[in-house]
Ligand SMILES: Nc1ncnc2c1ncn2[C@@H]1O[C@H](COP(=O)(O)OP(=O)(O)OP(=O)(O)O)[C@@H](O)[C@H]1O
């Protein structure tokens with residue numbers, strides 16, 4: 001399998017963290033700290049209308065009354081929210097007609113990212129390049145959006161959130177905060193007050209989005225919290241597949257990331273949302289790394305609507321993330337496919353919530369957790385059925401793989417059924433990467449690293465298959481890279 | 489070809505192989521028989537470099553090269569293959585994916601070019617036909633849910649595909665039905681050759697009816713206690729291991 005071989009070569013070609021470089025571009029920053037003035041500053045910088053500013057300020061007031069949650073199985077030093085920057089924008093001109101106008105350093109950054117090579121080709125219009133539309137978030141401001149015109153032909157709107165606020169205020173006002181309310185949780189409320197930018201997608205009724213949509217997020221400036229806000233709406237009978245990929249350069253201080261993603265799915269529509277996240281996990285001693293507190297939720301509002309979340313989480317020092325589905329429409333379906341890998345001193349507390357409200361709603365959860373080194377990996381899942389959710393069905397499969405004997409895997413399933421007519425099934429396994437299997441592979445000629453990559457990719461195969469093809473290969477490599485040195 | 493001299497192996501601090509000497513010249517097939525717990529599998533693990541099988545004395549060379557200082561995958565790349573007494577299951581990894589990865593890893597270690605996908609597909613199909621391995625089996629995750637006999641057949645399939653120079657077969661016959669034994673034995677015989685060698689560990693003459701050994705050795709109490717021609721196996725079948733009790 002060439003992907004595995006490539007993995008090994010990739011592993012050999014990188015020192016520690018591959019994406020640990022910092023782009024030297026002039027930054028425009030807001031002063032450190034958080035106050036109504038900062039909220040006003042962010043809003044003013046982005047030229048937002050009054051309603052948006054009011055929305056932010058209300059969120060900020062609310063946030064002041066809230067407490068940071070402590071129930072997750074993660075430990076980290078207290079975050080000083082006044083010791084962080086909440087806005088950073090590259091000073092270069094950002095409204096572009098073509099790629100030539102892009103700051104060469106920013107282009108260089110994309111190049112260094114390695115992963116978006118394909119996107120580079122797409123950006124450059126190389127013949128035969130895959131048709132993927134990219135919206136790149138460079139720190140806090142969306143820098144380049146491609147294929148906009150072609151998407152527009154089919155009526156698809158794909159732009160930065162800032163633009164959407166100005167150009168499609170009615171759509172934004174109709175849907176923003178309707179899936180994740182401003183008051184939802186500490187991090188979501190903070191995001192509502194200070195969100196920097198993000199992606200907005202609207203697929204009109206009956207339209208199948210003609211290409212994969214993809215966003216690469218990076219966190220660049222030191223000490224800037226990153227607060228993306230993403231809103232995707234699939235109108236009746238629409239379909240879209242969206243991929244979010246993330247890398248962050250190496251930084252000593254821990255950086256806070258608190259994104260909010262809202263998906264709205266109307267009658268007979270479908271959204272596939274895939275995430276590949278390999279943010280800086282901190283060094284060998286557990287110093288530095290990203291704190292990732294994300295709220296992702298899909299509202300299957302329409303009958304027969306469908307959502308699937310697929311995630312490959314290999315990065316960050318601390319991950320707190322539960323992509324969820326509200327299955328409101330009758331016969332709506334939600335799926336959650338997850339690979340969460342922790343190594344070194346990483347901590348991940350992740351899972352999903354499937355809230356069955358409509359009749360004959362279905363959900364499926366496949367979670368593959370891999371822990372190595374001294375890391376801790378927790379699956380936390382809630383499946384609930386409302387009194388009206390007759391015929392609701394859930395199947396949960398939760399598998400943990402342990403590599404070494406200093407790591408931990410935990411499974412915390414919550415189940416609530418308020419109707420007797422719901423069927424919930426849960427299966428869980430925990431296995432240790434076996435010495436016997438490793439030896440068997442090595443006897444056939446594989447190096448230990450090859451063998452680990454092969455065995456682990458086998459373990460997560462069911463989930464990898466849910467990713468769009470071109471990203472599955474990438475994810476497969478990431479899986480191997482993130483476990484480098486975990487055995488032998 | 490394979491040269492083992494006064495080999496001593498400990499498992500968990502307990503001496504299991506206690507000074508074993510054995511030569512298998514190129515082109516020959518030698519059988520090893522012996523009571524349960526004699527150390528036959530231990531010998532095969534020590535030769536292939538499994539962790540926990542600690543060589544505390546003696547030497548083992550393959551074509552003059554010291555095996556004992558090599559990592560298991562390096563020994564594999566030198567052409568040493570073990571057909572396991574208890575083959576492992578590799579969930580989620582299709583058999584063909586596993587084998588192509590293994591074959592290319594070995595080729596790379598030997599500075600040979602990777603096999604192309606079409607060449608590999610052709611090779612894997614040809615070998616499968618000879619050994620009665622179905623296309624459906626090749627697509628399934630390696631050994632997962634395979635019956636005991638199917639796993640053994642799959643070991644020999646792997647062996648034929650990797651085309652090793654020295655082969656150790658640890659109780660390949662156990663679990664195989666009568667027809668399978670014939671097919672698999674034919675497959676094994678096809679891999680014999682003037683520059684190849686084999687060590688066939690078995691409890692039963694029926695395998696040796698198909699794979700005719702040049703020499704038969706009796707391993708008991710961690711040593712070779714007797715050696716002879718093919719007729720020795722027949723004698724053992726009749727009399728058992730009683731007469732070696734003291735020798736061990
Ligand atoms: N970890 C261990 N600690 C102590 N003794 C061990 C350990 N592992 C294996 N042994 C012992 O080593 C001896 C040799 O075992 P081995 O598997 O090599 O026997 P064998 O000749 O292959 O037997 P069989 O014909 O049943 O396959 C046995 O007595 C076994 O109990």
Ligand SMILES: [Mg+2]
Nearest residue numbers: 528529530573
């Ligand atoms: Mg044995």
